[in-house]
Amino acid sequence: MPHYEQQAKRGPDGKFLPGLKPPKSTGRPRGAIGIKTRAARLAGERLEEMLRRATDVISDELDNGNPTVAQWLVDRVRPPARSDFVQLADKNKLSSIEDILVASERTTTAASQGEISLQQARLLQDVLGRHAQLKGLEELSSLRAEVEEMRRTD
Structure with missing residues (x-):
């Protein structure tokens, strides 16, 4: 749309005149998937594949009679254990x-x-x-x- 036609649709304050509507924005079409969503999906799929492989290797090691290797692999795959508290001895008073x-x-x-x-x-x-x-x-x-x-x- 030419510049002079846009000017005719707007009042002196820059707002659209009564009865005239702003042009529709093309924007992102409905249902379009953003790059972050696609990346998260791909990362989730890769993680599932890696965990499936790790599970297969652990099962194979257990079947071959190597529980130590299997335990080592489990320790690498499993997230680190969280310890939410550390107990101080009773003699540790924190009053000063x-x-x-x-x-x-x-x-x-x-x-x-x-x-x-x-x-x-x-x-x-x-x-x-x-x-x-x-x-x-x-x-x-x-x-x-x-x-x-x-x-x-x-």
Whole structure:
């Protein structure tokens, strides 16, 4: 459509005049599949194929009497186990900054000796760090209250 015809359909404010409609957008046709959807579908199909192959290899190894190899393959295919908690010994009270530092040292030691995974240690250190920040804020609040009390008594 020529430019002068488009201008005639619009008012001075740029909006379409009453009774005139904007041209239809061609856009994406209905039912068209985007590239992300196609890629996700293809990745899903490939994953299913790979898992099917892994299952066949594991079955073959078990049939051949190699349970160790089969277990090794299962460990590689299965997602890593998640451990959502790490239990601290009862003697680890976290009521002061010093207690939190002791727990942090114990966590580092446990990770370095292989008692807990590095991921568990990292997560626990994050929790301990946040807890230490909160304890610090609590102590700061108590110190402010003491200072205010001292000012009032003077």
